[in-house]
Amino acid sequence: MSAATLVGSEAPLAQTHDVALVDLDGVAYQGHLPIDHAASSLGAARDGGMRLVFVTNNASREPEDVAAQLSGLDIPTSPDEVMTAAQACAALLATRLEPGAKVLVVGGKGLVTAVERAGFVVVRSADDAPDAVAQGFSPDLGWGDLAEAAYAVAGGAWHVASNRDLSLPTARGFAPGNGSLVAAVVSATGVEPDSAGKPSPTMYRMAVDRLDARRPLVIGDRLDTDLAGARSGGYPGLHVLTGVSSARDAVLAPPGLRPSYLGADLRALLEPHPAPQRADGGWWRCGDRAARVVGDGLEVDRQGPQGIDVVRAACAAAWAAADAGSGPAPQGVADLSA
Missing domain, CATH: 3.40.50.1000 (HAD superfamily/HAD-like)
Known part of the structure; x- marks a missing residue:
């Protein structure tokens, strides 16, 4: 790398x-x-x-459902071309648990299916003495589901989250993600989970x-x-x-x-991707665009359209300066548009 x-x-x-x-x-x-x-x-x-x-x-949906949605958007996809956090969560469980172990699943059908296919027994209550809690996002989760997870984790069950994304994008904006729901269980138990997702x-x-x-x-x-x-x-x-x-x-x-x-x-x-190059005067150039760090601020060559090359030049300049311990400060970086 x-x-x-x-x-x-x-x-x-x-x-x-x-x-x-x-x-x-x-x-x-x-x-x-x-x-x-x-x-x-x-x-x-x-x-x-x-x-x-x-x-x-996303751990709430089956690979078949994801593939169908993609195909409906003119991206033909088969289920075996989909890898979900539910599958990764089940794989992580298998690193410590034997087949037949009991897992309390707090999440959607995609997570239930993945855990069952990995050979575990899915249970629905902390009273079933689960060996682990697998927690993934579902819009249908409620207080009762989170409470069962908290009871089980407090009782010693291994807590595994499919991911810890605090938000998720929707057509209406950003909504609470699985990480926000996991945080509720962490707040109740004081136990930090392992995470399978990105x-x-x-x-x-x-x-x-x-x-x-x-x-x-x-x-x-x-x-x-x-x-x-x-x-x-x-x-x-x-x-x-x-x-x-x-x-x-x-x-x-x-x-x-x-x-x-x-x-x-x-x-x-x-498209090809030109690599930014260091130039005179502290400038970094990418294509015909340039940027440099001056003090705590980022200066961008404003001649011509913004384009992605100006973002590339700005990243190269800012990263080089930051790695050398000289900025830029967040307040010195304006919004950029590709």
Whole structure:
């Protein structure tokens, strides 16, 4: 894995990588709505020989349901091209529990199915003395479900969360995610759970092993989950600006959250990626755009359209300065638009 900075690719990423590990919300779609250029770009990448696996922190849905939604958005997908946090959660449980162990599942049908397929017995009450609690998101969860989880964890059950995303994107905005519900159980018990979902690289490794990928590429919209998982797993990551984390977030990202590539949207799969270069006067240049850090602030060459290259130059300048201990300060970085 390269240093925590942007790298270049003279050929389109769809040609230099054999498998794309693609996030869902904020990348392939937004809630139940399509994202511009997602279907056509993924289709073109597939036509060029790149294989796709959709890797999601959502543990409430079956792979079949996810595949059907993607197919309905003109992204033809089979269930075996979907890797969910529910599957990763079940795999994590199997590292400590024997088949037949009792697991209290607090979540949707996707998590129930994954836990059962892993050979565990699903129970519904702390009174059943479960060996573990598997907690995943479901919009139908209520106080009673969280209370059962808390009783079981306080009684010694191993608490495993499918993910700890505090929020999730919907068509109406951001809503509380599984991490917010997990936090309620943590507040009641004082016990921190283990987590199977991103930013743990568990799902990425499962997908890579499943396809025997040689040159995988992680694609995501969240620096703190998708790209942090890529960095911790040693995989190059493409950050697309169609979801949660903005261009400004990328500029201010610490080393552990930084992507290897930046793109405005999934068309970035079909394009070369110029590597930013250090220039005179403290400037960093990418294409015909430039940026530099001056004191606590970020200065951007404003000539011409913004474009993604200005974001790439800004990231290179800010990251180099931050790694040298000289800024920029958050208040010195304005919003950027690709």
